[in-house]
Amino acid sequence: LDHSGAAGDREPVYTPGKEVGINYDSSIRIVFSVADYAQxxxxxxxxxxxxxxxxxxxxxxxxxxxxxxxxxxxxxxKVRARLPNEKWSDVNMASMGIKVNPPLWNTWWARIVYLMIFIVGIWIWVKYYKRKVNRRSALEIEKKKGADEKELNEERLRFYTNITHELRTPLTLILGPLEDLVTDNGTPQNVREKIRIIHASTLRLLNLINQILEFRKTETQNRKLCVSRRNLAEHIMEIGLRYKELNRNGKVDYVLDVPAEENDIYFDPEVISTIMNNLLSNAMKYTPDGKIEISLRHVEDNGIRYACISVADTGYGIEPEALPHIFDRYYQAKGKHQASGTGIGLALVKSLSDLHGAILEVESMPGKGTVFTLRLVEDNTYPDALHNDSESESDANAVPEGELPLADSRALVLVVEDNADIREYIAGALGKTYRVIEAENGKEGYDAAVSNNPDIIITDLMMPVMDGLELLSRIKGDISTSHIPVVLLTARDSLHDKERGYECGADSYLTKPFSAKLLNSRIHNILSMRRQLAERLTVASSRVQPDTDIAPRISSESPTLPEMKLGKFDKAFLEKFTTLVEENLTAPDLDMTFMQENLNMSHSTLYRKIKGLTGLSGNEFIRKLRLKHVVGMLAEGASVSEAAYESGFNDIGYFRNCFKDEYGVSPSVYAKRLKSKSENSGNTPPVKGYDSDYK
Incomplete structure (x- = not known):
């Protein structure tokens, strides 16, 4: 027996009855022979x-x-042997066992190891999968818990917001009469002092409500930045002086270190005022004696110029462990000097600072005081914010005391308010100056507006049956009432609510609680602007001088007020009315009956519409349009009689009287002056058409 393996050739000794073992990658050569060597x-x-x-x-x-x-x-x-031609016999047969050993990786114990590894792998995978499932379940539970907590927090904040909205309504009834009592000279001095205390407490309650609402708006990201280009130094000085005047603690000195400046920058006055009010209120609470300093400085850092507003006090200071948390919501430091509060003041300050893109810094040492610094970028134009550079309302346009119109000519005001106390208070505040009618909800208000054609409507925003916005939309969408100005009066003062109101056509917006004087002033201004608009639309009369054109002008006696524009329905109505008159000037039946048939409007609706827009009756407005046409023809060289007949005047005597009443001179005298001026200048004087007066 011989076999070759990886270790080389060798000749092992074979023992019968035993196996020969070789490796799996070896070759084996087996030699056999019979005992009789000769054969x-x-x-x-x-x-x-x-x-x-x-x-x-x-x-x-x-x-x-x-x-x-x-x-x-x-x-x-097995091997067997025979001589030639003999049969095979099992007697002459030999055998031996051969065992080919498997490789190391294919042995039985290797397979056991593989099985154990597989089992361990399955166990690890099951454990990992179970952990993954548990982790996913825990994450979903955590998410659901977080969502539930967020929803609960939102519900709580909504509840607080609704409560504060509801509180504003009774505050209106409290503040309004208190202001009247404080300014009433007939009130005894001792009673007046008590009323001042009540008034001050009510104002503090109002400030707290406003703070909660402001915080809610910043939490829900409904607070929008509305910047204007103003003098920051004047604004800060005004706030500082107000607190200095209101200071009742003789041990605290207010220092205003605000240099006078001429440069204006963009900032949101309301946001800055809210931030300063909170910082100064905190300084007052935690500074029993010493000083509170308000300063404004300009610094440059990394090429960026900042306006730094600082509020520094010499009060108790803030502990180092509390300093990192003072801007957290509802956080209140623990200590013997901690005053009661809601814990949202500084959180609101931080939120508003971030909204304004400002940097808020604080430094404090216990027993020495605290310094809050607000840094505004001076060159920031806030492209993503709302810009409002218009001037604020002035009290100069307020109704002068003692100057009341006649009872039969007073403007009619419609008050739509579901709260009977508020409605009664507004009616009482306006009753001395205007005629007032009332409605409890939007539906009653709309019916009253259609039937009474008021000069102005004051409406609440949140009402049953029909709310203020729906009422506003129906008023502005109805051709018979679209000319009536509407003032929204509500406790909801978010920018989104105001935008919706103005988009629906509101002429003004007042927030509860409101001042009766401010409401009177706002109504007076709107009606004055409406009268100016009517004068401009009807081409108010002005005396024709020899060297003047007969161009329409607004009366010089009218106050100077911001321009009021027509709504789209009113503008379309006037254009249609004017076009219809101009196309039928020579028609003998051109009167209000003709107009109402062609405009498909009732006589009362058409009369109220023309009266509300121009202050004239329909026939007076048609006569003015005819006279305007006469002026145009005279400017083109037509004769007086030709211009009169072509403009629909069949009675020359009546025409002359109408022309002289309107322009102060007879048509022939005006034609001569016009011709003389044309010859002297070599040009034909321009005459404005009606369209240019109101577009």
Whole structure:
């Protein structure tokens, strides 16, 4: 027996009855022979390897056989011998066992290791998957918990907001009469002092309500920045002087270090005022004696110029461990000097500072005081913010005391308010100056507006049956009432609510609680602007001088007020009315009956519409349009009679009287002056058409 392996060739000693073991990658050469060596050359052999061969091999005379690359396993090698032409006999057969050892990685114990690794892998995967599922479930539970907490917080904030909105309504009834009592000279001095205390407490309550609402707006990101270009120094000085005048603590000195400046920058006055009010209120609470200093400085850092507003006090100061948390919501430091509060003041200051794009810094030392510094970028134009550079309302346009119109000619005001106390208070405040009618909800208000055609409507925003916005939309969408100005009066003062109101056509917006004087002033201004608009639309009369054109002008006696523009429905109505008159100037039946038939409007609706827009009756307005046409023809060189007939005047005497009443001179005198001026200048004087007066 001989076999070759990886370790080289060798000739092992074979012991019958035992197996021969070889490696799986070895080859084996088996040599066999009979005992009678003399017969060896004649012997035929047949071999078979159990496990590989299924039958004996062909007879052969070679006495050896080679096997290569046998798979691992146990085999039995068999060999038999015979002489030629003899039969095979099992007596002359020999066998031996061969074992091909498997490789290390294919042994039984390796397979056990593989199985153990597989089982451990399955166990690890199951554990990982279970942990992943648990983590995902925990995350979903945490998310749901966070969402529930957020929703609960939102509900709580909405509840607080609704409560504060409701508180504004009774505050209106408290503040309004208190202001009247404070200014009433007939009130005894001792009673007046008590009223002042009540008034001051009510104002503090109002400030707290406003602070909660402002905080709510910043929380929901409904607070929008509305900047204007103003003098920051004047604004800060005004706030500082107000606190200095209101200071009742003789041990605290207010120092204003605000230099006078001419440069204006963009900032939101309301936001800056809210920030300063909160900082100064805190300084007052925590400074029993010493001083509170308000300063304004300009510094440059990394090429950026800042306006630095500082509020410094010499009060108790803030503990170092509390300093990082003072801008957190509802946080209140613990200590013997801690005053009662809501814990939202400084959180609101921080939110508003971030909204304004400003940097808020604080430095404090216990027992020495605190310094808050607000840094505004001076060159910031706030492109994403709302810009409002218009001047604020002035009290100069207020109704002069003692100057009341006649009872039969007073303007009619419609008050639409669901709260009977508020409605009664407004009616009482306006009753001395205007005629007042009332309605409890939007539906009643709309019916009253259609039937009474008031000069102005004051309406609440939140009402049953029909709210203020729906009422406003119906008023401005109805051709018979679209000319009536509407003032929204409500406790909801968010920018979004104001935008919706103005988009629906509101002429003004007042927030509860309101001042009766401010309401009177606002109504007076709107009606004055409406009268100016009517004068401009109807081409108010002005005396014609020899060296003047007959161009329409607004009366010089009218106050100077901001321009009021027509709504789209009113403008379309006037254009249609004017076009219809101009196309039918020579028609003998051109009167209000003709106009109402062609405009598909009732007589009362058309009369109220023309009266509300121009202050004239329909026939008076038609006559003015005819006279304007006469002026145009005279400027083009037409004769007086031709211009009169072409403009629809069949009675020359009546025409002359109308022309003289309107322009102060007869048509022939005006034509001569016009001709003389034209000859002197070489040009035809321009005459404005009606359209240029109101577009």
């Amino acid at each position: 060896s050359p004649l012997i035929e052999y047949a071999v078979m390897l159990d496990g590989i061969d299924s039958d004996w091999s062909m007879p052969m005379r070679e006495n050896h056989v080679n096997y290569r690359n046998l798979p691992p396993g146990n085999y039995t090698f």
